Amino acid sequence: MSGQEVVFALLGVVAVGSGIMVVTTRQLVHAALWLVVTFGALAGGYLVLTAEFVAWVQVLIYVGAIVVLLLFGIMLTRAPIGGSADLDSGNRWVAAGVAAATAAVLVTVMAMGFWDERMPLRAGGGSADALGAAVFRTWVLPFEVLSVLLLASLVGAIVLSRSDIRPKSRPAEKRPAGTPADGER
Amino acid sequence: MHLAYPTVVAALLFSIGVYGVLARRNAILVLMSVELMLNAVNLNLVAFDMWFRDRLHGGQVLTLFTIVIAAAEIGLGLAIVLLVYRNRQMIDVDRLRTLAEDGARPAEAEALDEAAPADEPGEPGLPGEPGEAGAARREEATP
Known part of the structure; x- marks a missing residue:
């Protein structure tokens, strides 16, 4: 094992272990915090793979933005602070079986297909310089389309979360959904 | 590597x-x-x-x-x-069944059933309740 492989294996163990903690812990806030550990370990893995720019974007967007957004969601849905027993649904053993089967198939395929392959790691392949040139030279059209998509999702999120926007044609008739009509019982 | x-x-x-x-x-x-x-x-x-x-x-x-x-x-x-x-007032994904196919019922209706189990017509297949009428009533119950 070379030094890179040792470091990457350690980071991978951290990432997988904290990922297991994310899906098994009984406290919602702890799940979000274990997610930070997973993303940080993966960012370290990107650094080992010489993808520096992707690593920093991972830290900025995932650890900085997405986890904070998830924590806001946890707070706004008034989740219990302590442990709660009913975070897992009843089909968790089926889910564990499906996940084990998925892991077995994927690991087998990857190990059989790429066991002997080595990748040449050379510094500079993932610098901001190289990636910026690639984005704005080759991939500029997908980049622009993606910015439109981001704008659309932003507008959609605002429209969904504002409560004072209502369609004008529908009057404010509302029985709560699922309540039987009055004459029924 | x-x-x-x-x-x-x-x-x-x-x-x-x-x-x-x-x-x-x-x-x-x-x-x-x-x-x-x-x-x-x-x-x-x-x-x-x-x-x-x-x-x-x-x-x-x-x-x-x-x-x-x-x-x-x-x-x-x-x-x-x-x-x-x-x-x-809750975000449990296995209790949000309003959009489920027929045969499944929304959680609110089940809660109402549990509150008053006697006067709700039974599931289709129970004696004395034709299945289609039960289904129609269920559809009424979910606007």
Whole structure:
């Protein structure tokens, strides 16, 4: 094992272990915090793979933005602070079986297909310089389309979360959904 | 560096995400598990980009695009989750059954059943209650 492989294996163990903690812990806030550990370990893995720019974007967007957004969601849905027993649904053993089967198939395929392959790691392949040139030279059209998509999702999120926007044609008739009509019982 | 290391880590992370999506009940935890799966895909993209030594850096650029799409997805997903919470006061994905196919009933109707089990007509198949009438009444009950 070379030094890179040792470091990457350690980071991978951290990432997988904290990922297991994310899906098994009984406290919602702890799940979000274990997610930070997973993303940080993966960012370290990107650094080992010489993808520096992707690593920093991972830290900025995932650890900085997405986890904070998830924590806001946890707070706004008034989740219990302590442990709660009913975070897992009843089909968790089926889910564990499906996940084990998925892991077995994927690991087998990857190990059989790429066991002997080595990748040449050379510094500079993932610098901001190289990636910026690639984005704005080759991939500029997908980049622009993606910015439109981001704008659309932003507008959609605002429209969904504002409560004072209502369609004008529908009057404010509302029985709560699922309540039987009055004459029924 | 062996290519097997990142691919095996990515496969394990993906299956952890699959477990989380299937086993968790809270909608925010399901979103977190989806993030785990997206990260597994990102790791694969970066690793294969390095393996091919792509001159256009397609793998890494696609990783950046995936991160942006994940950010958009989590924003919209949380907006939907908050809307569900505002309407239902809970975000348990296995109790949100209003859009289920026939045969399944919304959780509110079941709660009403439990409150007054005597005067609700039984499930189709119980003696004395024709199945079609029961189904029609159920459809009435979910506007």
